[in-house]
Amino acid sequence: MVFLIKHDYGKYALGLVPSDEIVQEIDGLILESSYDALYSTNTFDHPSPESRSNSSSFLPGIVRVDILPSSGWYLYAFRKERIVEETWAGKPEKVIRYDSQNDVSFASPRTSFEAWIETTKGKAEPWKNTELQFLKDISRIVQHSIAQRGGEIEELNKELIRSNNALETFGYTLTHDLKNPLTSIQLSAQMFLRKKEMSDDLKLKLAENIIESSKLINDMMDKVYKMSQVSNVEFDFELIDPQPKILSIAENSKYQYEVLNLQFELGDCIPVWGERTLVYQLFLNIVGNAIKYSSKSSSPKVEVYSESIETSTVYYIKDNGIGMDLTDNSNIFEIFKRMPNTEGFEGSGIGLSIVKRIADKLHAKISVESKLNLGTIFRIEFQKNIE
Template sequence: MRHIDCHEERIHSCGKIQSFGYLFVFDRYEQCIAASENTEQRWLCSASSLIGKNIDELLYFLLPKYNTLFQHFRDEIADPVFYRFVEKVDLDGSDYYVSIYRHAEKLYLEIEQSNGFDLKQTKLYYYAKHLEREDSDVWKSLTQLIREIIQFDRVMIYRFKEDKSGQVIAESISHNLDPLLGYRYPEFDIPQQARALYKAFLARHTADTESIVSPLVQSTEEEIDLTRCSVRALSPIHLQYLRNAKVRASASFSIIVDGELWGLVACQNVLPKHVDLAQRHACTFLTQYAVNYYLAVCRKQETQYIELTSQLEAELKEKLWLNNDLLATFNKFAHRLMNKLAADGMWIGNHKEQLSFGHVPAEQHIAAIHKLLDVQQENVFATHEFTYTEGLQTSEPLFPGVIKANLVPDSSWTLLFFRKEHRIEEVWAGKPEKIIQYDPVSNQKFPSPRTSFEAWKQINQGTSIKWEQREIQFIERIVLLVQQVLAKKAGEIQRLNEELVNANNTLDTYSYTLTHDLKNPLSAIRLSAQMIQMKSDLSEAFLKRCSTNILDAAQLMAEMMDKMHEEFASSNAVLLKPYLIDPTAHILSIVETAKQEHNVHHLHFELGEVYPVLAERTLLFQLFLNLIGNAIKYSGKEQQPRVNVYSRIDNSHISYFIEDNGIGMDLKDNSDIFEIFRRMPNSTGYEGSGVGLSIVKRIVNRLNATIAVESEVGQGTLFRVDFVRHQ
């Protein structure tokens, strides 16, 4: 025995036509392959005699007075915007609508009766303004307008819910009918394939549930797809459903929101009534207009909500920046957050500390909620039907509405919002149960239309008011905000730590710079003083030269200490005022002093061509002091120590070269020779602390220059410093 479900009924290919219309179907070659049987009543010829005729030939036969009217219908139906060609004609004193359209590689010709409805353009403008009234509900207004147009006893807005059941959310009725506002209808009242048809074709109606339907006479046994057919008959199951509801005529107009079937304008009339094509078009237009206005209102409300919540987010962000204490910050914003979410309570905390506000579950229940929700991987999880029963007393309130937000990744910091149970009495239009009947003739079971639509009530419990999507998104933004602020704070702390390390390193560098670089002028002073002490009969010229050396060295020491003080005081790069300097005198003075200091009296020193460079005097002296001093020191133990200093010039740079034949360096391990306190393994036995080259690197950076080195162990070293010619 086979069980036929509602969704298996092929309602789009039922092969039957309502009594107020006629249908002709043509193949891709525009030859008639099907005609409704009732054609014989109107044109006194059998439907089978029309099979095989071309559409132009058939139009001439059916509507001879309007032969020229249909000459250009192919141009209109080729345009996707005007896919249906419609004209109003007169047949023996009665008005009819003629429709021609393409669907599923076939051509359709419909002829249906008109009831004389005529919609004036001024009326349409009035209807549109009526829908836009701010003091009314757009859906309620739509029911009033459609009822005015089609004159039905009941017009209601039927909205689909997430569980695919439906509910009446607006209604306009005759005074003698009982209201159905708020009534629920089960999902199986409108099966799946019916919903697909509502989405594909926006208007459907039946003029009389008791009228005789006409079958299609076809040249083949193939099923004719009547998805877009306005005169298609309803399925027997749905007709019986309407009869059980004591309805003789019905109409429906699809409400499509963002491409999905959002609901229906469902219309019912106690007595038979035909809704003609012009009325259906007007109702379809107004329904879509109402959808557009509804979406505009929703988006305006959404924008307003975002503006209000954005202000709260900005204030919360500011407080989080100023206060490291999450609990203290959320303590100040708890009630405003709860208000934005329409939450009854809020909880924030971790394993060690927590705070709660408003109405929240007992502490042991919150622990159970944490345990049950720990499996959720999302940063934000929301439900309106959460259940927790362990240790729950019957007198305690339920909180099935829960939002759980993980505030800080990889931590126990959690934010919870609660909504209490919201018990409501739901009223159903009849008990929502599917009744299956048995047909002994076909040996099949099939769903029977419900016979009772009397109010059936049930208490909906164990759930809260559902969280709106915008509320969930608001909490998602709060979580992201907290994480961004904490991450940025962590970055700031790391940056400050790095700056502190740099400051300490800089302080070390300053101290070592002073002790390192002041040795040279001090040596000059010491040597001049020793020479004065050692000789008794000194000439005026010799005394003048020694005193000049002492004064120059003292002046240089003063300038170096001033420069170090400026850098240390500002903890930043001092703004330099470079000018052209000829370093010849500096270089010669450094060479003489270094020879004395390192006892390299047999040094062969060669000074090549020297070009002035754009630099600051003290820093340039320190740069050459370290590079030339090192060259003399590390070549001093050679049999023939040699140091060469020279410069070259090009369009953009002046390059200085300091070359020696000393002990050299091993650069293969990519070690940073400019790092402070770094000394080469082969420098043992030579005085030094590893500070000189770090000072060189710092000075080169300050002077906007670059430095490079070439060296091999035992083969000497070549330093190259490139100064920018123009700044």
């Protein structure tokens, strides 16, 4: 018995199996017959003269079991021709004689009882039920292996997507999120250089700005690196007052986007549960975007305020910038998604996708309302008492 597994990408043979052309002919004849997942015969009449004339390729015993027929996966078992010789006491034939006188026909008695051999060709050993069941079991094992490998490939694809996302996050942090603390360091250093005489309090404040911004840069790089190394990072959650960071973000963004006439209003800032660096990056992107996309308004205005509702703390970031047309149900949180009216503003379309990932890490919900040329309101809902 020889075996063949055939699929869309090739075949695997165990033993000397028929050629591809013969297997194709076999498949064509099997399709013309009615079978339910398994076809078997021990008297298959090969249409090809090549297979009938070659004893090694003439395999009248055939079983074909479906594995994944939609993908061209089949299991074949072939069995060679079994030539049967039966020995008789004399040739088993009757000679009919005719008696013309009595006008009758009659069988003549056998005159010889010498051994006579009858040869039967074109058949293979009949398939037993245990053999057919064995082939079905092999088919199921292969099906399971394919499904398992498919699952492994799916996991590898997910891992690849996760790695790509981590790389995008890492790159975006390098090119975007670090600009704000770097701007703070630059402004403080410039003031040190330009203002020869300053009070000790001002010197202390500028030095603290530089130290705090440097620490932010280090923390952001550390968090992004950790997220790029593993699929799940356990963050230390604590109760955070975001007010000082929001004020710092707004002040630095004014200079970064050259919006010195910005009207910035900060309402109640209720402490939120989260990881310190991620909360900073979340507000950095949303407040920074609000200021950036309001920068070309005649009277740019950005408001930030919060409220407490049942088990959540909700923050609102409102601007009177260019707004967005959301009537086509666009998912603004898709990576590289930029609205048509953002031409003329720096950006790569990654920021809001990073915002969504950070919100997910913080177990926060984020939504947006916007009208074209009127402005945008982002709503961030933080859970209370996250353990």
